[in-house]
Amino acid sequence: MSKVDAFPGGKFDQLFVNLGPQHPSTHGVLRVGLTLEGEVITKAEPDIGYLHRGTSKLAEARGYHQCVALTDRWDYVSAMPNNLALCLAAEKLLGVEIPPRAQHLRVVMCELNRIASHLLFLGTYGIDLGAFTPFLHAFREREMILDLYEMLCGARLTYNYIRIGGVMADISPEWASKTGEFLGFFKPRMKEYDDLLSFNPIFLARTQGVGLISKEAAVDWGLSGPNLRGSGVDYDVRKSDPYSGYDRFDFSVPLGKAGSCWDRYYCRALEMRQSVRIVEAALAGLPEGDIVAKGVAKTVKPPPGEAYAHVEASRGDLGIYLVSDGGPSPYRLHVRAPSFVNLAILQEMLVGCKVADVVAILGSIDIVLGETDR
């Protein structure tokens, strides 16, 4: 954090404004130092690290199974893909083959988590822009998914459900029927969100043509997830580098056109529909069999080696680089957190924008600070 100079360079037509770290629209502890000239931003400096817990360092003193619990704390609004990414990397090191039933369960849980995460985005983005009602609708549905997770593994946010070698618990017939009920309830609701928010004229006026990211800039800055696809770049890890048997499911990757806040928003709205398709197909074709691979010990000691695994988490390309020296804990764990990489573009993107649009742009990037800071 740098010293605040309210009038940078002693110029009185410039004003320094601190956005955050406590600010309702920063969705966590993000601070952005804005330099304004009138209403226009001339400099933006995102300042992160307020939530840095050093999980990479912590992992170096814990066993591999214990590290899965650390991953829950990165992107705490959608923790399943975090679990999955670490397990995939560890399984590559161990050379374990995952039973098909566990693969399907992983896909189901990750996609339900994507819906839950996008619902949180949809609700809070509405609030950021002054629409309160969609928030109540979105959270009603999100609660149902969290209830399903509670029924499944006892936790609502930090699941620790996907384990090295498989998953923690099998689903019960009641869980499957409740999930079917939820999907039946949820599908018509997506039209409701469109009526309430997506095509609301006030919402459109605040988001369309605002915060434009070109295709080239999106790739150059390494954006991923709906932020990249909102600019029309067809990149989804589930398609381009399939894992957990995603290549067996039929789904499409929604793309935006203009790269505006609205495109990024609507990509997420459309992605929820695709996630519903995947969940339905995965549950319908759920194979019988084991949920944990045989031969994964309580203390795993992978042979010396390195592995890189990445998944399409709710916020983008979550990569795990894991190094083993043959010991009981990871020698090195590096996390490519999508929120961290996505956030960097703010310093360029906000320059030239009106200060009133900052909240719309910040919200549309959909960051989780737990993941940004790790």
Place this chain on the structure above:
Amino acid sequence: MNIESLVADLAAKVPGVVLAADPSYVKSYPTMRLSSAAYLLPAASFLKERGFDYLEIITAVDWLGPVSPEGYTRGGRNPHPFSAPEAPALVAVKNPAAAYKPAFDMLWCLANIPARARLLLRLEIPREDPAVPSLTGLFKAADWQEREVFDLLGVRFEGHPNLKKILTPDFLQGHPLRKDYVHVKDRYDE
């Protein structure tokens, strides 16, 4: 895209870049090794021209040896966080099979989105005053990722326009992901 022909082209164009001895050492992606930091920029710009314009990760490994437990304890009052039998030993145990050496192994991962291909670049640099050229001129995604490596491992990226700490607080001394890091008491320790 044919990754073999790309690898051959790159090796022909930039002589200091060769396919790693075990090309899939980083499971399960093709890995090329740079013989010196001078080859990084030519190799990266060659790959960028060939469509590898998405910089996925920049990171580094400190190969000094397993971490010393002092790095985790805050003062003498708190013992090592885990005492279960499975937990790592209190004293760092070196595995004879692992290749420890006083060096940082850098890693860059570049991806070609339309071709669905990715390539890893490795470079070994000494632990004393570690420095590599910055890729910020080629990829803007390098900006914060290089700052992160600088902050946590203390590798300098030469040519980076804004190389300063990003994750750890200003008062924190040292680079926490270095294996010989020892926590220095600060105002949050009693």
